[in-house]
Amino acid sequence: MELTKDQQKLVFLIGSYAHEKQTSDDQEHWFKDGPLLAVMYVLTVEGVFETYDYAAMSILCLDGYRRFMNISREGVDDLNDLREMGLLDHLKISTSQYGTVTGYRLTDKGREVLATIPNSEREGVNAIIRCSDCEGELMQIECENFERYFFRCPVCNCIREIRIFDIEDVSYISKAKFLRLPYRNDHNSVKEE
Amino acid sequence: MVIRDELEEILFLKTPSIIISEWIPFGNNQIAALNHKLGSLERLKSTLLTALVDEFPQNAIFESDPVHSRIVVNDFDMTRFVEFVAQVDIPEAEGIVQEEEFAVHISEQGLVVFALDLIEVDGIANTVSLDKLTRVNADLVVDSSTILDTLLTHNQIRILDAMYRGKSHNRGKFIMAIGEDIAPHLKSASEYRDGEDYQNELEQIIGTLEEAETLKDGSFIFVGTLGSILVTQNLKDFEDFVGLYALVRALDLFMDEYFARLWLGWDESLHIRRMILEQSERDPTIVTKAKEALSRVGADGVILETLKQYLIETVCFTKKQVNHLYEQASPAQREFAEKVHIRRFFDRVESRIDDAEKVVEGLKREVEGLQSVVGTLADKQMKRMYEALQDSSRSTEEVLVASERSSHALTIIEVIVAGTLALAFFEILSIMGLFEGLFLLGMGIVFLLALGAWAVVAAGLFFMMRYLTRKSEPHLSMNVRFDQPINVSQLESYLDSRPVKSRISKQDGVSDVLKVTWSETDKDRWLGEEPTLSITYDARNSYLLSVAAEFDNPNIDRGKMRAIINQEVERFFLKREHNRSCDKVG
Numbered sequence: 001m002e003l004t005k006d007q008q009k010l011v012f013l014i015g016s017y018a019h020e021k022q023t024s025d026d027q028e029h030w031f032k033d034g035p036l037l038a039v040m041y042v043l044t045v046e047g048v049f050e051t052y053d054y055a056a057m058s059i060l061c062l063d064g065y066r067r068f069m070n071i072s073r074e075g076v077d078d079l080n081d082l083r084e085m086g087l088l089d090h091l092k093i094s095t096s097q098y099g100t101v102t103g104y105r106l107t108d109k110g111r112e113v114l115a116t117i118p119n120s121e122r123e124g125v126n127a128i129i130r131c132s133d134c135e136g137e138l139m140q141i142e143c144e145n146f147e148r149y150f151f152r153c154p155v156c157n158c159i160r161e162i163r164i165f166d167i168e169d170v171s172y173i174s175k176a177k178f179l180r181l182p183y184r185n186d187h188n189s190v191k192e193e
Numbered sequence: 194m195v196i197r198d199e200l201e202e203i204l205f206l207k208t209p210s211i212i213i214s215e216w217i218p219f220g221n222n223q224i225a226a227l228n229h230k231l232g233s234l235e236r237l238k239s240t241l242l243t244a245l246v247d248e249f250p251q252n253a254i255f256e257s258d259p260v261h262s263r264i265v266v267n268d269f270d271m272t273r274f275v276e277f278v279a280q281v282d283i284p285e286a287e288g289i290v291q292e293e294e295f296a297v298h299i300s301e302q303g304l305v306v307f308a309l310d311l312i313e314v315d316g317i318a319n320t321v322s323l324d325k326l327t328r329v330n331a332d333l334v335v336d337s338s339t340i341l342d343t344l345l346t347h348n349q350i351r352i353l354d355a356m357y358r359g360k361s362h363n364r365g366k367f368i369m370a371i372g373e374d375i376a377p378h379l380k381s382a383s384e385y386r387d388g389e390d391y392q393n394e395l396e397q398i399i400g401t402l403e404e405a406e407t408l409k410d411g412s413f414i415f416v417g418t419l420g421s422i423l424v425t426q427n428l429k430d431f432e433d434f435v436g437l438y439a440l441v442r443a444l445d446l447f448m449d450e451y452f453a454r455l456w457l458g459w460d461e462s463l464h465i466r467r468m469i470l471e472q473s474e475r476d477p478t479i480v481t482k483a484k485e486a487l488s489r490v491g492a493d494g495v496i497l498e499t500l501k502q503y504l505i506e507t508v509c510f511t512k513k514q515v516n517h518l519y520e521q522a523s524p525a526q527r528e529f530a531e532k533v534h535i536r537r538f539f540d541r542v543e544s545r546i547d548d549a550e551k552v553v554e555g556l557k558r559e560v561e562g563l564q565s566v567v568g569t570l571a572d573k574q575m576k577r578m579y580e581a582l583q584d585s586s587r588s589t590e591e592v593l594v595a596s597e598r599s600s601h602a603l604t605i606i607e608v609i610v611a612g613t614l615a616l617a618f619f620e621i622l623s624i625m626g627l628f629e630g631l632f633l634l635g636m637g638i639v640f641l642l643a644l645g646a647w648a649v650v651a652a653g654l655f656f657m658m659r660y661l662t663r664k665s666e667p668h669l670s671m672n673v674r675f676d677q678p679i680n681v682s683q684l685e686s687y688l689d690s691r692p693v694k695s696r697i698s699k700q701d702g703v704s705d706v707l708k709v710t711w712s713e714t715d716k717d718r719w720l721g722e723e724p725t726l727s728i729t730y731d732a733r734n735s736y737l738l739s740v741a742a743e744f745d746n747p748n749i750d751r752g753k754m755r756a757i758i759n760q761e762v763e764r765f766f767l768k769r770e771h772n773r774s775c776d777k778v779g
Contacts, residue, residue, distance in 0.1 A: 053201045055327035055397040058334070058365060058419060064453055066363045068331045073393035099453070169289045170315050170328045176278040176296035177210050177308040178267065180429075181436035182514055 003085075003113065006049045007078050008121045011087060011106065013039060015114040016129060016138060018105040030091055030103025034062065035141040038149040038162045039129065040075040048124040049075065056167045061146040062095050068167050079104065087113055131156060202322035204385075204394040206372030206424070209314075209321045211330065213307040213337055214439035215366045216447040217299075217345070218352055218503040221272040224301045226346055228275050231266050238266035242279075242343050262340060267296070274300040279340045293336060302507045304440040307337045320376075323394045330368050330398065338362045355496040356454055365450055367442040368420035369435070370398055375413065375424045382406050382413035382424075398422060406532040410525060414532050419446075421533065431529040433518055438530075440511065441538045444504075448545045451504075455497060455552050461490050462559045469563070473570055480574055483567045491560045498553050504546050508539075515539055607658075611651035616643055618650075668747035672739055673758050677767060679737040684730060684766040694725075705733040720753060722746060737762065 003011065018031040044052040052074040059069045082088040087110035091103045106114060130136040131153035139151035139160070149162040219227075232240055242262040249255075262281050269275040281293040295309035314321040314329060321329070338361070342350070353361035382405040385391040396402055399417025406414045412425035421442070428435070465486045472479050515535065522530065530536070691711040699706045710727040713719050727741040740758050 051201070053324065055324055056331035057327065057397060057400075058331075060365075060453075064358070064457060065360050066365050066450075068334070071397075073397050074390075077389065077393050167331045168328055169285055169291070169332060170325050171288075171290040171313075172311060172315070172329050172332075173290075173292040173313040174211075174294055174309040174311050176294050177212075177310045178276070178296050179212070179298065179306065179308050179436055180432040181298055181300070181304075181306065182433045182518055 004051070004078075005121055006051050006074075007082060008113075008117045009043070009048060009125050010040075010075070010078055010082065011110060011114055012117050012122050012125050013043070013129070014088065014104050015106050015111065016125070017141075018103070020105070028105065030105050033102040033104070034143065034146075035149065036079075036104060037069070037071055037075070038164045039141060040072050041070050041164045042128055042162050043125065044072050044075065046124075046128055048128060060099065062099055062101060063146040064099065065146070067147075067165060070164050070167065082110070086110075131158065133158065201390075202324045203390050204323045205320050205376040206323065206326065206370060206374075206422075207376065208319050208373040209311040209326065210371040211307075211309055211311060211326075211333060212369040212371065212435070212439055213330075213333060213366050214369070214443040215305050215364065216303045216440070216443045216507070217305050217341070218349060218500060219299065219301055219303040220503070220506075221301050223346055223349065224270075224275060224299070225272050227299065227344055228269050228271050230344060231264060231269075231275060231277060233266045233269040233271070233275060238277075240264060242340070262343070264297075264340075272301065274298065281336050281340065283336070283339075291332070293333075295333070295337070297337075297340065302440070302510050303503060304436075304443065304507075305341065306436065306439055307333065309333075323370075323398055326370060327397050330370075334366050334368070335362065337366070338364065352496050352500060355493045356451070356500065358454075358457075365419070365446045367439060367446050368398065369423065369439060369442075370420070371423045371425070371428060371435075373424070373426050375422075382415060385413075385415070395422060404532070404534075408525070408528055408532060412529075414529070416533055427525070430523065431526045434522070434526050434530050434533075434535065437511075437514065437518060438533050438535050438538075441515075441535055441542065444507065444511075444542045445538050445545075447504075448542055448549075451497070451500065451549065452545070452552070455549065455556065458490055458494060458497065458556050459552075459559070461486070462556065462563060465490070465563055466566075469566055469570060477574070480567060480571045483563070483570070487560060487563055487567060490556075491564070494553070494556050494560055498557065501546065501549055501553055504549070508543050508546055511539065512543070607654055608651050611654055612647040615646040615650040618646060669744040669749060669751075670741065671744075671751060671754060671758075672741045673755060674739045675737040675762065675767075677737050678735055679730060679766045681730070681732050681735045681766075684728075684737070687765045688728070703733070704731045706731050706738065719757065720749060722749060724754075737767070 014031050014036070017036075018029045021028050040049065040052070041054055043049045044054050049072070052072040054070040054072045056068045057071040058066055059071065060066050079088065083090060086107055089105045089107050089110075091105070092100050093103070095101050126136065129139055129151070131139055134153055134155040137153055137155045139153050141149060141162075142152050143149050147165065149164055151160040151162065152158070228234065232238060240263070242264050243258075262279060264277045264279050266275065266277045276296065276298045279295055279297050281291075281295075283291070283293075285291050293309075295307050298304070298306045298308070311321055311326075311329065312318065314325050342361070345353070350361075353364070357364050379385060379391075385395060386402060386405045392402055395405075395415050396417065398420055399415060399422060400419030402415060402417050404414070404416035406416075408414065408425070410425070410427055410430075412423065412427065414424075415422040421438075423435070465483055468486075469479065469483050476482075519527070519530065519536075688709055688711075692714070693709055693711045695708075695710045697708040699708075706729065708727055708729045710725065712725045713723055716723060722744050725743045729738040729741070730736060731738060740762060742754065742758060744754075
């Protein structure tokens, strides 16, 4: 089983935030899909994920509202590949808003792979997810009203915005297209039946 | 805003067109109102468009920000449909040029279709990468909502607000991208289902890829959870079915959101139930809170039920439409309809609406049940309050009896004190030798004189106390209720010029009620009186509630005094709508 560089970085990213319980009082930690997609977007924009790009997609957020977000389909595809390889577990739970949230975590096999990931692949990810001012403290990913994601350092409290909801504009020119819709021409015949 | 990453563009659509469809509750009357609004019957069928609402229809002039949308009616039936061209020219970020024009078709069944040909994207004509197409789609979805929101009636806006909880701009829409060709052009549609790059590119537009089919004429159709891509050079052959497909998918998407909203209604009612059960014993405001929450859920429930009626009508009509089109379908059309599963989607929508009936009915019953629980709780609280009031009355009565006893005791003490005072006075006079002659007449006369002095001093004290008590109470109180909007800043400047004695503020989540008291000194203005005035107003909502006045003289003319209060209020701070256009008329 050979992982691409981006898949290795993805394994490292998930391993940094999600872990199994370490003491009897501890609980298992799962990395939620929303924040995971947000960090994947930052890593894509910063060029850490070399083969990913992103596109605007309409997503039903956990508050029940639909929003356009910058999503990397390549990243989502790699998440599925890692699950197929048995490196990732994923758990779906209900939310109070009748939606579902998915959590990701490394399997035993995934943790074995994590131990073999070279520093060269870890460094790029660490540069984004760790605070440069606080000896590499792991930044928390927080969400404000499901409209804004940001990194927050738990030590120095500094904040870095994740602009996953900012959809870029492109220039375009369009012309009206008239369709032959069934209601327009055959309306009367149907109505009279 | 420029694209922040280097895009890996893999798939390209040639001669691209976009169809965006959604379902909005419409009916014959709303289509008629829309046709009137668009001026469909007028000779010139073109108008500018804005979301501005005229708050003062009686005025001659209204003001607006620059208007960026123009519409031109292309075709219409007064009560059945309207088709128009919308031109949107919203200023964009530097370096971005968007010349947006699309056709909008709205039918009485609620099918709303936005359709356009993409002439050029990022300076490249007739070809667009799917990566860039996602950005165009995001822009079109938002702009199409903006256009439509300016055309809807207040009733429709209220329905959409209830459905999307005030954020109807974010509603889901079905997107269909159509191209005459796709590059690279593989042998069959299924070859794009590679689980890698091609599929990823397609899924950016259509969500999860469900079907990838090749039609007999070589057309490709990709069906996804949020949209579809049709690659064909023969669109005219199955255009009717494309419209029907857009409606059915829009309805299916709407049903997803409708059910999500219904579950939220259930969630809210569950929350209210918990709130009542857990807090009814300790929170005295629980009845008010629960009533407010229930009235909100109940009102939304009524709207969701109305929506269900609209949906039933749409499905009923569309069923006839589906059957009618299938009967007349050419082999190519039939093949298209089968590959995109129009009937399957339609049956799904139909059964979901049947299912919704039970859920909506259940929600209605739940709200009714909770209203009855709240009613019982209110009765319980009322009973408890009545008991507390009875206890309080009993205590007050006991206090009054004790106070009466004290009052009697005080009177006795007063009399004794008066006697002591009178006797002391009498003694002083005796020492001064004033009564020497009287002593000769006998001690009885002296004693009677002493008693007389006692009575005089006691009566003097009694009348002085009565005078002081009366003086401390006002003789006339007036309370004038206004309940009218005011200019708060004017009122506050008015109060700044008054010798204010006290300000009492009472705030809650919706209001900030202030009671300000002062004494007037200008006797000329107040009919020779110096009244104490109290004004009660809601500073948050700019509302004057009442003005109270207290006078020493109980015989003043109340009618005149009320007129003075009215005059004062109107002159200084009552808010009036100035009809500028009528100022000089007559």
